[in-house]
Amino acid sequence: MKTLDLEARWQELADVKDALGARYWFPGTSGNLSIKVSDDPLEFLVTASGKDKYQRTDEDFLLVDRNNQPVEQTGLKPSAETLLHQKVYELTDAGCSLHVHTVSNNVISELYAEKGEITFHQQELIKAFNLWEEDAVLRVPIIENPAHIPDLADLLAERIEENVFGVLIRNHGITVWGRNAFEAKKHLEAFEFLFETHLALRLHTQGGR
Numbered sequence: 001m002k003t004l005d006l007e008a009r010w011q012e013l014a015d016v017k018d019a020l021g022a023r024y025w026f027p028g029t030s031g032n033l034s035i036k037v038s039d040d041p042l043e044f045l046v047t048a049s050g051k052d053k054y055q056r057t058d059e060d061f062l063l064v065d066r067n068n069q070p071v072e073q074t075g076l077k078p079s080a081e082t083l084l085h086q087k088v089y090e091l092t093d094a095g096c097s098l099h100v101h102t103v104s105n106n107v108i109s110e111l112y113a114e115k116g117e118i119t120f121h122q123q124e125l126i127k128a129f130n131l132w133e134e135d136a137v138l139r140v141p142i143i144e145n146p147a148h149i150p151d152l153a154d155l156l157a158e159r160i161e162e163n164v165f166g167v168l169i170r171n172h173g174i175t176v177w178g179r180n181a182f183e184a185k186k187h188l189e190a191f192e193f194l195f196e197t198h199l200a201l202r203l204h205t206q207g208g209r
């Protein structure tokens with residue numbers, strides 16, 4: 001892995017972090033982000049655990065390997081949810097994975113938890129997921145939120161399949177991915193737009209029920 005690649009990926013992820021931070025999508029130090037630096041062996045930059053993600057510092061990210069262990073000696077701790085990012089890289093062609101907690105994704109995750117998914121169709125913004133046909137459907141699986149992270153990561157892995165670009169975690173947040181940082185951010189913005197629109201529409205047409 002070249003130092004130049006690492007530096008470029010670091011800046012890319014830091015810029016995404018700033019953009020999501022500007023939307024206040026990291027309440028209470030929640031959220032974690034990662035970007036792939038090397039495929040073989042798998043190495044990715046991931047946010048350090050428990051940090052104020054609205055700040056931009058030289059200690060925001062650390063490089064971890066396929067076992068979620070820091071590649072170099074560091075006092076930083078990888079995100080508690082690093083294993084979820086590793087599963088995404090293992091099971092998809094993703095180059096970047098983003099996890100945020102928002103009010104909208106939490107409310108949707110609870111409202112549709114029993115169904116195990118929420119679907120969107122006839123919504124212009126599903127084109128952000130490269131779904132262009134008039135009858136195309138975007139499916140967002142919803143999983144439970146066990147405290148034991150390996151169990152959570154297994155639930156996530158079970159729901160990853162073709163044309164799934166993100167998974168909601170009940171009363172927790174969403175994990176989203178894309179082939180690169182641009183696409184992952186695009187997907188996350190589109191999901192949040194769809195969730196907010198859906199909730200607003202429910203409020204107006206069904207009084208929130």
Ligand SMILES: CSCCC(=O)C(=O)COP(=O)(O)O
Nearest residue numbers: 028030031032049050079080
């Ligand atoms: C205070 S948020 C609880 C942990 C969490 O869900 C999260 O997204 C942040 O954890 P991290 O270890 O990545 O800071």
Ligand SMILES: [Zn+2]
Nearest residue numbers: 030031081173
């Ligand atoms: Zn989280």
